[in-house]
Amino acid sequence: MSVWKYEKTRVMTQRMIGLAVIFVLMGCIIIGRLFYLQVLQGEKYLLLAEKNRISVRLTMPSRGTIYDRNGVKLAENAKTFQAVLIKEEARDYRQTLDRFLKLIPLDEDEVSRIQKELRWKRAFMPVRIKDNLSFDEMTLLQLNAPDLPGIQIEEGMMRFYPAGTGNTHVVGYVSLLTEKDVAGNTSDPLLDLPGYRIGRTGIESSMEAVLKGKPGVRKSEINAMGRTVRVLEETPPESGQDVFLTIDSRLQNYATRLMARYAASAVVINVRTGEILALVSTPSFDANLFTVPISVKNWNKLLHHKYRPLQNKVLSGLYSPGSIFKLVVGLAGLESGVITASSKVDCQGKTKLGNHLFHCWKKNGHGSMTLEQALMHSCDVYFYEMAQKIGADKIIETARKLGFGEALNVGLNSESSGLLPTSDWKLRRFNDAWRMGDTLNLSIGQGFLNATPLQIATAVARIAGGRNLHPTLLKSNVESSIEKIDFKEYYLKLIRSGMYDVVNRVGGTAYAVRINVDGQKMAGKTATTQVRRISLKEREEGVKSQDDLPEKYRDHAIFAAFAPTDKPKYAAVVLVEHGGGGSRTAAPLMKQLMQYVLELDKSDKKELKK
Amino acid sequence: MSFFKDRNCYLKDYNLSLTDKVLGFNYLYLLFICLVVVMGIGVLYSVGGGHFNPWASKQLFRFIVSLGVLYVIALSNLRFWMKYAYVIYAIGLILLVAVSVVGHVGMGAQRWLNLGFFNLQPSEIMKIALVLALARYFHGASLEEVRSLKFMIPPVLMMIIPVAFILEQPDLGTALMLVFAAGGIFYLMGVQIWKFVVLISAAALSMPLIWSFLHEYQKKRVLTFLNPESDPLGSGYHIAQSKITLGSGGVFGKGFLQGTQSRLNFIPEKQTDFILTVLSEEFGLIGALVLCLLYAAIIAYGFIIAHRCNNFFGKILALGLTINFALYVFINMSMVMGLMPVVGVPLPLMSYGGTAMLTLFIGFGLVECVFINREMVIGRRGSIDDE
Known part of the structure; x- marks a missing residue:
């Protein structure tokens, strides 16, 4: 073998050993790392793997x-x-x-x-x-x-x-x-x-x-x-x-269609159980819009609509009850002995209190009136006179018993409690004493007093049924037995009789809307509550009636009713915002509503018999 | 010296019959190789969710084909490879150039040449071609020649040209392997250590320059390697999940087909580059150690075969290919275990992939060829006679 080969082989063998050493070291690194990961850190990585997995x-x-x-x-x-x-x-x-x-x-x-x-x-x-x-x-x-x-x-x-x-x-x-x-x-x-x-x-x-x-x-x-x-x-x-729920969706939809053109409320209560059969606020909207996120356009449309569709007016709309409050005043008068069935007031169209004149809605007066007649004609003077004798405290107390001034907790949030003004309240609010003028305003349901349509309906339901019912929307909250309300049945009968005359006697403010469903009749009370007086200036400019005012200044129209008259079962309120007169706008709507209620009642009974 | 002379006389018309060759195989070496492939197929079966499809069956088929190729090459004449070493290298280089011109874009890098029925990966060919060319070059070189700078210029160029093309693809892993394999051969041939030191220092100093040539994703890989926790859901995800998979196997593993990490796809490229994690998860440290021992055996046999070979061409060829293989194993394992950036080097014989398997078996075929023809005398310039 030549020298160069020998030399080369020698060096190569040396270097091979060197390379082998390097490879062994590399192998040690690999095995050491494997040992570190799998044995020393194995537990930790096992946990991490589980976390990954689950x-x-x-x-x-x-x-x-x-x-x-x-x-x-x-x-x-x-x-x-x-x-x-x-x-x-x-x-x-x-x-x-x-x-x-x-x-x-x-x-x-x-x-x-x-x-x-x-x-x-x-x-x-x-x-x-x-x-x-x-x-x-x-x-x-x-x-x-x-x-x-x-x-x-x-x-x-x-x-x-x-x-x-x-x-x-x-x-x-x-x-x-x-x-x-x-x-x-x-x-x-x-x-x-x-x-x-x-x-x-x-x-x-x-x-x-x-x-x-x-x-x-x-x-x-x-x-x-x-x-x-x-x-x-x-x-x-x-x-x-x-x-x-206690509501009847047929009735809900019927009333909603009926009042679709208005900003209106309607409530129907079963006076025997307190079940709310209908609680309608118009205009309404489709709740399905909200389940998919509502579009900005739709939301703005609802938010800025002049009739406030998002508000539940039955629960949170506050209105003066107007003449319907005369039922309360009448009852307070009877309870306190100021009024009897035969006591009369001569209406000359106005009552003078100090220097101030309180007008009856009928300029020339109604003449001599009993309680029933005063309710039937909605005579203001009768109640001005009587209220002075009854006193505000007694009226407030009666109103409270009928459900005014506090939330009724029917099962929804955002229920207003309304306002039942007392002298204490006025002192706190206005730092001013309660005056007789306040009492007179109160006697016709105006002034500071305000209430929700639900409260008005509850009051009517309690009068009509004679029971201290608590209206509710929840089946589970319906009371099995309801105690009598703390008024003499005779007094309540007188009030109901006045309400009967309103609808069913010629000359009553709502005679036009009397109904007869298989002999079942309706009784009621109209109210027209002022949003704004027609000013002297406007009168001079020719604004004579409410119809000449812009819509937002027109009166609210309310009609409260119960039926059937002989054995009351349903009490209802229809309130039309800026609807003008109670007998003109609200009463015809009530007529249709109550007829539908009675017809449903009839068909449901038939169904039950089957 | 008469002994040698006699031997040389005998070997002059060194010509083995086919039977001699087949019987002359190093079957233990082949056994170790096949064992690793079988382990790989087992793991691929598990990776496929306990199915032969899509990976295990194809891998098995490739294995059989590759084994055939190994036999053909092992039974060929070693002189043939000596003779055509430069030609093969030239073809490899041309293909590399072709790939950069009309390369098929795959995996975000140009690596394949679509031949219609087969995607040719010239960088794989280059791994063998470079070793062949260097073996031929150094076959007749004396130590003095090797130690002269002038003599070393051609082999260094032989390395640098393909590396440049491969880096441009860009395939950092393969480029590194070529550099290390060539460097290993230079070292074996006796190039002075100080030259390596100078070169490595120079490379280290030019790092900033190289850095600017790296692709964005390569930079990111290196950065996340240095601090994998910085972005556990981004690029560090692979490394983090890879370590979890490996570590969660513990000493004995979760059992065959029981690896949750791999079956639930937490491992990216689990059938290729990250296959070690699947093995380690299911068979634990024991399984990984068995694999390491098999690899060690294959590498050791490479050294033994080289040592027993009488001609330098065979020696260098066997060692070069063994170095290649060892680097393959080391780089893949280090990267999977978070010791190295993820550079995209598969685990040899285990990872799913046809070209890699075929290249490896061509390499092993050459090593077997060296073993069979270990007594062959090859003249300084490839002649039959010794000079």
Whole structure:
């Protein structure tokens, strides 16, 4: 072997040994690292792997159904599919969102909402991306699932209000949560569920706790895309309880149609049980608008409508009860002994108090009047005179017994308590003493006094039924036996008789609207309450009647009634804002409403007999 | 010296029959190789969710084809490879250029040449071609020549030209492997250590310049390697999940087909670059150690074969290919275990992939060829006679 070969072989062998040493060192590094990861850190990584694998999710409980008195569904659930994004499970959630939007574009408002929610929601909480996925959209998402880490399709619940817009003000609506709803929440896991809709108004809001139910928990194995591979453990959600209402959705819708042109309220109460059969505020709106987030356009339309459709006027509208309050004054007079069935007042068209003249609505006066006649003709002077003798305190006390001045808690939030002015109140409010003039104003239901249509209806219902009923919308709150109200039945009869004459006797203020449904008649009382006096200047300019005034200054028209007259069962109030005269606008509406009530009553009875 | 002379006389018309060659195989070496492939197919079966499709069955098929190729190459004449070493290298280089011109874009990098029925990856060919060319170049070189700078210019160029093209693709992993393989051969040939020191220092100093040439995603990979926790849901995700998968296997593993990380897709590229994690998750440290031992055996046999080979061409060829293989293993394992940035090097014989498997078996075929022809005398310039 030549020298160069020998030299070369020697060096190569040396270097091979050197290389082998290097390789052994590399091997040691690899094995050392394996040992470190798998033995020393094994426990930690095992835990991390489990955390990767298992996902704990809340599942949506189904919300309780709301039924009317006849078992008609007023609010129910429908299953939908929604796409949600879980930040924690997306490698880059912005990228995932971008890809999603390329597949299913959303409008700008939605995108900014999603981005906002993604920022403030905790990383493990799903954020709703799109509701109500169509079949095509679901397929699209499933096909592209590998490109959309963090996107999951979840079952969601939609709320539907199938029974017509007439029920909206009672049933209310639900809508999606906003940042405000969730701020500071730690106790209610439901609020963390995407697509959870909370009750905003009506029964949906007041009975939220009953309706909502409890979310379930699903522990499942998920893959890296966040998709569920299998369910490991599941606690099913607890459905919310159903709520049964006293209202009759037929009546609700009928009254809503009847009064659709007006800003009006209507209440129908069963005077024997206190059940509210109808509680209608017009104009109404479709509650289904709110379950999908309401568009800005629709919202503004509702918000700025001159008749305030979003307000439940029955509960929160405050009006002077006007002449209807004469029923209260009459009863107070009877109770205090100031008035008897035969005591009379001679109406000359005005009453003088000091230097001030109080006019009757009839310029030339009604002449000599008994209580019943005074009610029938709605004579102001009679009550001016009597009120002075009865005194404001007695009138206030009677009014309170009939339900004025405090919230009645019928089962909805946002109920106004109205105002029953006392001398104490006036002193506090105006730092001024109660004057006789205040009493006179009170005697015809004007002045400081105000009440909700619900309170007026309750007063009429208590007079008509003679029971101390508490009106309610909830079947579960209907009292089984109601005590008699603390008035002599004879006095109540006199008042009812006056109301009978209003409708059924020639010359009564509402004679035109008398009804006869199989011999059942209606009794009632009209009221026209001033929003603004016609000023002297306007009179000179030729404004003679209310009709010449712009609508917003016209009087409110109220009609309170009960039927049947012999054995009262239903009491009702119709109030039309700026409707002009009570007998002219409200009474004809009441006629139709009460006829419908009595007809429903009749057909329901027949149904029952079958 | 008469002993050697006699031996040389005998070997002059060194010509083995086919039977001699087949019997002359190093079957233990082949066994280790096949064992690793079988392990790989087992893991691919698990990765496929307990199904042969889509990976295990194809891999098995490729294995059988590759084994055939190995036999053909092992039974060929070693002189043939000596003779055509530069030609093969030239073809490899031309293909590399072709790829950069009409390359097929795949995985965000131009690496394939679509031949209609087969995606050719010239950088894979280059791994072998470079070793062949260098083996040929150094076959007849004396130590003095190797230690002269002038003599070293051609081999360094032989390395740098393909590396430049591969970096441009860009495929950092393969480029690194070529550099290390060539560097390993230079070292074996006796290039002075101080030259390496100077070169490495120079490379370190020029790092900022290289950095500016790196692609954005490569920079990101290096940065996340240095601090993987900085972006656990971004690029660091791969490394973090890879470590979780490996570590969660513990000593004994979760059991065959029981790996949650791999089955639930937490591992990206689990059938290719990250296949070690699946093995480690299901078979634990034990499984990983068995694999390491098999690799060690294959590498050790490479050294033994080289040592027993009488001609320098065979020696260098076997060592170059073994270095290649060892680097392959080391780089992949280090990157999977978070010791190195993720550079996209598969685990040899285990990872799913046709070209890589075929290239490896061509390499092993050459090593077997070296083993069978270990007594062959090859003249300084490739002649039959020794000079």
